[in-house]
Amino acid sequence: MDLSYRDPVSSRSFSCLTTIILLLGSVLSLVEAGGDETDRLALLEFKAQIVDHGGVLSSWNDSSHFCGWYGVTCGRRHQRVTILDLRSENLAGVVAPDIGNLSFLREVYLQNNSFHSEIPLQFGRLFRLQKLFLNNNSFSGQIPSNLSHCSNLLILSLGFNTLEGNLPADLSSLSKLQILIFEVNSLTGDIPPSFGILSSLRVFGIMTNNLSGTIPETLGRLRNLRALGLSQNNFFGTIPISIFNISTARILYAAQNQLEGSLPRDLGFTLPNLEAISLSGNLLTGPIPESISNASNIGEFEIRFNNFTGKVPSFSKMRGLNWFSIGQNNFGGGQSADLDFLCSLTNSTNLERVAIGRNAFGGPIPDCIGNLSITLSAFSLNDNHISGIIPNGIGNLINLEMLAMGANNISANIPSEVGNLNKMKSMDLGRNSFSGQIPESMGNLKMLTILSLHDNNLWGSIPSSLGNCQNLLLLDLSFNKLSGNIPSEILGLSSLSRYIHGTSICTG
Ligand SMILES: *[C@@H]1O[C@H](CO)[C@@H](O)[C@H](O)[C@H]1NC(C)=O
Ligand SMILES: *[C@@H]1O[C@H](CO)[C@@H](O)[C@H](O)[C@H]1NC(C)=O
Ligand SMILES: *[C@@H]1O[C@H](CO)[C@@H](O)[C@H](O)[C@H]1NC(C)=O
Numbered sequence: 440m441d442l443s444y445r446d447p448v449s450s451r452s453f454s455c456l457t458t459i460i461l462l463l464g465s466v467l468s469l470v471e472a473g474g475d476e477t478d479r480l481a482l483l484e485f486k487a488q489i490v491d492h493g494g495v496l497s498s499w500n501d502s503s504h505f506c507g508w509y510g511v512t513c514g515r516r517h518q519r520v521t522i523l524d525l526r527s528e529n530l531a532g533v534v535a536p537d538i539g540n541l542s543f544l545r546e547v548y549l550q551n552n553s554f555h556s557e558i559p560l561q562f563g564r565l566f567r568l569q570k571l572f573l574n575n576n577s578f579s580g581q582i583p584s585n586l587s588h589c590s591n592l593l594i595l596s597l598g599f600n601t602l603e604g605n606l607p608a609d610l611s612s613l614s615k616l617q618i619l620i621f622e623v624n625s626l627t628g629d630i631p632p633s634f635g636i637l638s639s640l641r642v643f644g645i646m647t648n649n650l651s652g653t654i655p656e657t658l659g660r661l662r663n664l665r666a667l668g669l670s671q672n673n674f675f676g677t678i679p680i681s682i683f684n685i686s687t688a689r690i691l692y693a694a695q696n697q698l699e700g701s702l703p704r705d706l707g708f709t710l711p712n713l714e715a716i717s718l719s720g721n722l723l724t725g726p727i728p729e730s731i732s733n734a735s736n737i738g739e740f741e742i743r744f745n746n747f748t749g750k751v752p753s754f755s756k757m758r759g760l761n762w763f764s765i766g767q768n769n770f771g772g773g774q775s776a777d778l779d780f781l782c783s784l785t786n787s788t789n790l791e792r793v794a795i796g797r798n799a800f801g802g803p804i805p806d807c808i809g810n811l812s813i814t815l816s817a818f819s820l821n822d823n824h825i826s827g828i829i830p831n832g833i834g835n836l837i838n839l840e841m842l843a844m845g846a847n848n849i850s851a852n853i854p855s856e857v858g859n860l861n862k863m864k865s866m867d868l869g870r871n872s873f874s875g876q877i878p879e880s881m882g883n884l885k886m887l888t889i890l891s892l893h894d895n896n897l898w899g900s901i902p903s904s905l906g907n908c909q910n911l912l913l914l915d916l917s918f919n920k921l922s923g924n925i926p927s928e929i930l931g932l933s934s935l936s937r938y939i940h941g942t943s944i945c946t947g
């Protein structure tokens with residue numbers, strides 16, 4: 440999320456108009472004489488309520504004018520505080536209500552400290568305020584609806600606190616608001632439908648709260664929205680079709696709610712700028728719309744743990760795809776072409792994770808997996824109805840750290856090419872129909888911590904080369920047709936805490 444905003448810099452030329460403005464300015468500062476004393480007193484009262492472990496406020500003393508104090512910036516014309524920047528300074532205590540006396544304040548950065556108690560209502564008196572960062576503290580109580588008087592507010596960032604109560608509907612009067620973030624608090628109640636009139640809003644983040652109700656259809660009117668974060672709440676009902684109509688949206692997170700319904704067919708056309716979508720952990724149904732391919736900037740596609748069905752369409756235009764997670768759904772129909780979509784991922788040169796486990800995929804693993812990007816580090820296909828063999832091309836995926844193929848019906852030999860995968864940490868090929876011998880080359884997998892080959896038809900002796908896997912914690916060879924002794928090289932592995940062979944379990 441882009442939180443960097445530049446202030447509009449006014450380039451003044453010395454025209455008559457400017458002279459008049461300057462004159463007016465000096466008249467105003469005469470009228471407000473004594474204003475700077477107000478600011479000094481307010482700052483001192485603010486300091487008095489703070490526990491300053493790092494001593495960063497030691498410069499706040501009478502030996503210098505407050506405009507020179509650490510973290511304080513004053514305006515050029517009148518000596519009034521315009522910026523207060525004390526972020527990440529290990530400050531604790533409360534924010535004194537006197538902060539509301541700093542009437543020229545435009546920007547407040549108090550994030551990433553340990554302030555507690557309520558956010559003072561007196562912030563509502565700061566009608567020049569544009570940016571208020573109070574995130575990552577321990578503020579409690581409610582979000583003061585008095586903030587709705589800060590009519591120049593552009594950024595309101597209150598995430599990572601312990602705020603309770605509702606989202607104040609009054610905040611919908613803040614028509615200039617661009618960034619509104621309340622994530623990771625304990626807020627309850629609904630999203631006020633009136634938030635749909637915050638037409639300048641670019642970022643709206645309320646993830647990880649206890650909000651509920653349905654998502655208001657009016658949010659679809661936020662025609663400038665780039666990022667919408669609704670994950671980890673208790674929202675239910677369908678996602679209003681209007682949300683999928685916010686063509687500017689780049690990030691759409693609504694995971695871990697109780698949302699139902701299906702995705703609109705034209706999603707890829709109505710959200711062409713999408714970069715990340717996460718809808719995991721809901722009750723969503725129906726297919727992934729084929730139009731998704733049009734949203735070619737998607738890097739993160741995460742819809743695991745729903746009840747999606749059907750054939751997975753092509754993702755071939757998404758060259759930046761990085762995270763592809765569709766596990767724990769009902770995709771596939773036991774058909775031989777079920778996994779063809781994997782070939783559409785071969786042009787995604789940034790691929791790191793492909794997770795398609797716990798679905799109803801059938802058919803063989805296509806040979807093209809050998810052409811997936813070598814950036815791939817996690818590949819899970821477990822708990823499907825996949826048959827056929829492991830293509831030799833698996834050996835190309837040299838950065839794989841996790842390979843989960845358990846609980847399918849994959850057969851024939853385990854290709855010796857798996858020995859190329861020397862970053863491998865966890866490999867599960869259990870509960871399949873593999874036969875033949877355990878490849879000697881597996882001894883090359885020096886990083887391996889978990890190797891599960893149980894419930895197959897493997898035979899022959901256990902290769903002593905596995906004794907080279909010095910990090911092995913768990914080795915499960917049970918329910919195969921292996922013969923001979925357990926090589927002493929394996930029994931000698933000091934790392935091994937669980938070795939399962941036959942039906943006997945040896946614990947080291
Ligand atoms: C007062 O602030 C000045 C810097 O402005 C600093 O050098 C001085 O040590 C401070 N005095 C005390 C008593 O902290
Ligand atoms: C938050 O503050 C701590 C020190 O209190 C610092 O180590 C950390 O980098 C800060 N985090 C951010 C995001 O600024
Ligand atoms: C500053 O703010 C406090 C609390 O809001 C108020 O009681 C006090 O009168 C104010 N002081 C000045 C000088 O305005």
Ligand SMILES: *[C@@H]1O[C@H](CO)[C@@H](O)[C@H](O)[C@H]1NC(C)=O
Nearest residue numbers: 529551552553574575576599
């Ligand atoms: C929040 O602040 C704590 C220290 O007060 C720091 O350790 C942590 O990294 C901060 N978290 C964020 C998200 O800035």
Ligand SMILES: *[C@@H]1O[C@H](CO)[C@@H](O)[C@H](O)[C@H]1NC(C)=O
Nearest residue numbers: 539560561563564565585588
């Ligand atoms: C709330 O904001 C209004 C409008 O700026 C202001 O008059 C009032 O003093 C504020 N409330 C408190 C308790 O400061």
Ligand SMILES: *[C@@H]1O[C@H](CO)[C@@H](O)[C@H](O)[C@H]1NC(C)=O
Nearest residue numbers: 624625626627647648649650
């Ligand atoms: C959310 O609300 C439920 C009850 O409605 C409560 O049990 C739960 O602790 C709350 N969670 C948080 C994070 O506040």
Ligand SMILES: *[C@@H]1O[C@H](CO)[C@@H](O)[C@H](O)[C@H]1NC(C)=O
Nearest residue numbers: 659679680681682684685686
């Ligand atoms: C989607 O947006 C178009 C204009 O971009 C508008 O005509 C249409 O009514 C919107 N549909 C919904 C469901 O909001």
Ligand SMILES: *[C@@H]1O[C@H](CO)[C@@H](O)[C@H](O)[C@H]1NC(C)=O
Nearest residue numbers: 707708711732733734735756
């Ligand atoms: C997306 O769809 C639009 C409208 O149909 C089309 O003009 C555009 O070329 C498509 N983009 C991609 C990457 O397919």
Ligand SMILES: *[C@@H]1O[C@H](CO)[C@@H](O)[C@H](O)[C@H]1NC(C)=O
Nearest residue numbers: 722723724745746747748769
């Ligand atoms: C998923 O959908 C099927 C019908 O398509 C239904 O039988 C099943 O109960 C659903 N599962 C969940 C977890 O909702």
Ligand SMILES: *[C@@H]1O[C@H](CO)[C@@H](O)[C@H](O)[C@H]1NC(C)=O
Nearest residue numbers: 754755756782783784785786
């Ligand atoms: C990959 O890109 C090439 C070149 O643009 C294209 O010819 C090919 O069809 C693409 N492959 C897939 C699987 O989309």
Ligand SMILES: *[C@@H]1O[C@H](CO)[C@@H](O)[C@H](O)[C@H]1NC(C)=O
Nearest residue numbers: 782805806807808809810832
């Ligand atoms: C992998 O890609 C190469 C060219 O980049 C192509 O010749 C080969 O047929 C592809 N293999 C598979 C199995 O798709």
Ligand SMILES: *[C@@H]1O[C@H](CO)[C@@H](O)[C@H](O)[C@H]1NC(C)=O
Nearest residue numbers: 824826827847848849850872
């Ligand atoms: C597993 O595949 C074999 C053929 O390789 C087939 O005979 C068997 O019926 C399959 N088992 C299941 C449970 O699909």
